[in-house]
Amino acid sequence: MNAGWRKLCGMTTTTSHELAISAAGLRKAYGEKTVLDGIDLAVPAGTIFSLLGPNGAGKTTAVKILSTLVRADAGELRVGGHDLATQAQAVRSLIGVTGQFSAVDGLITGEENMLLMADLHHLSRAEGRRTAAELLERFDLTEAAQKPASTYSGGMKRRLDIAMTLVGGPRIIFLDEPTTGLDPRSRHTMWGIIRELVSGGVTVFLTTQYLEEADELADRIAVLSEGRIAAEGSAAELKRLVPGGHVRLRFTDPAAYQSAAVALREVTRDDEALALQIPSDGSQRELRSILDWLDSAGVEADELTVHTPDLDDVFFALTGGTAASTATSSTGTDATPTVPTQSKETVR
Numbered sequence: 001m002n003a004g005w006r007k008l009c010g011m012t013t014t015t016s017h018e019l020a021i022s023a024a025g026l027r028k029a030y031g032e033k034t035v036l037d038g039i040d041l042a043v044p045a046g047t048i049f050s051l052l053g054p055n056g057a058g059k060t061t062a063v064k065i066l067s068t069l070v071r072a073d074a075g076e077l078r079v080g081g082h083d084l085a086t087q088a089q090a091v092r093s094l095i096g097v098t099g100q101f102s103a104v105d106g107l108i109t110g111e112e113n114m115l116l117m118a119d120l121h122h123l124s125r126a127e128g129r130r131t132a133a134e135l136l137e138r139f140d141l142t143e144a145a146q147k148p149a150s151t152y153s154g155g156m157k158r159r160l161d162i163a164m165t166l167v168g169g170p171r172i173i174f175l176d177e178p179t180t181g182l183d184p185r186s187r188h189t190m191w192g193i194i195r196e197l198v199s200g201g202v203t204v205f206l207t208t209q210y211l212e213e214a215d216e217l218a219d220r221i222a223v224l225s226e227g228r229i230a231a232e233g234s235a236a237e238l239k240r241l242v243p244g245g246h247v248r249l250r251f252t253d254p255a256a257y258q259s260a261a262v263a264l265r266e267v268t269r270d271d272e273a274l275a276l277q278i279p280s281d282g283s284q285r286e287l288r289s290i291l292d293w294l295d296s297a298g299v300e301a302d303e304l305t306v307h308t309p310d311l312d313d314v315f316f317a318l319t320g321g322t323a324a325s326t327a328t329s330s331t332g333t334d335a336t337p338t339v340p341t342q343s344k345e346t347v348r
């Protein structure tokens with residue numbers, strides 16, 4: 001955090017624990033429906049924080065509240081050192097928000113969109129042009145700058161959207177599902193952009209439905225479920241919560257599968273795939289004892305894979321499996337994104 005930023009935040013000393021965003025007891029209801037039921041958040045400055053949750057969990061509501069677009073019913077909320085309830089204007093001057101619905105106007109060119117933002121931020125004409133040109137260059141949009149934004153690809157529109165957000169030089173950026181709908185290449189480009197923002201000292205508050213994205217980017221992840229934070233920590237800490245590790249044995253011969261399933265009692269069967277799963281932490285010592293055990297039982301599988309828990313496992317376990325459609329974004333160490341039902345229930 002630089003001196004100017006400290007001044008903006010009204011801070012006189014700096015520590016590595018300064019919070020860019022903090023929430024204590026954040027509550028929001030729409031009519032009878034409680035969307036956020038007293039959640040606590042702490043986002044250190046200069047880090048990426050990811051709020052992860054199934055559809056309708058309240059992620060966008062949290063972003064709208066923290067970015068001053070919607071008022072909370074209760075909670076002590078601070079952004080950039082300012083109280084959201086009494087200093088919303090000061091918060092607005094520090095933040096940038098890109099939502100699921102882009103601010104890009106398709107009827108005008110990329111450059112015109114940028115200049116419009118420069119006007120909104122009261123930059124002089126010369127400064128506006130310079131900033132627009134710099135950002136268009138940085139986001140690889142110089143060539144397309146004179147074309148109507150409606151002709152841009154999804155990835156280009158998202159890049160323009162973020163470039164527009166950066167015109168005001170925000171120190172805290174809220175990205176609400178920034179890569180939803182993008183192809184893998186555009187998603188990786190966006191990840192690079194997000195990492196670059198943070199290396200420049202910006203704090204990023206990211207919501208995503210992609211577990212892989214939170215795993216890749218976030219310093220800390222909070223899993224939102226039924227209006228509460230079900231778990232919070234680094235990706236590694238969250239993975240340790242879930243006993244999803246196992247060794248998977250796959251057979252091609254149904255008879256070999258059957259006899260192995262009988263010989264090995266402490267296993268989970270997958271009769272359709274002719275596969276058996278043995279709980280394991282994946283350590284060398286456990287693997288050796290499993291191999292010894294298989295030898296002594298006379299079991300010879302056609303394929304043996306080790307699966308360590310991934311964020312999918314955590315997400316399923318903590319959100320009650322309501323996000324089944326996201327399972328394919330697995331980054332596990334094997335090609336099988338499925339989670340043994342047992343491990344889900346153990347945690348719940």
Ligand SMILES: Nc1ncnc2c1ncn2[C@@H]1O[C@H](COP(=O)(O)OP(=O)(O)OP(=O)(O)O)[C@@H](O)[C@H]1O
Pocket residue numbers: 030035053054055056057058059060061062209
């Ligand atoms: N203005 C509103 N009036 C009434 N209900 C609302 C309003 N905004 C959100 N909700 C409800 O609050 C709940 C949380 O919505 P929110 O958009 O925050 O979820 P989300 O986690 O961002 O989901 P998604 O990933 O689908 O965008 C939903 O049930 C939604 O219908």
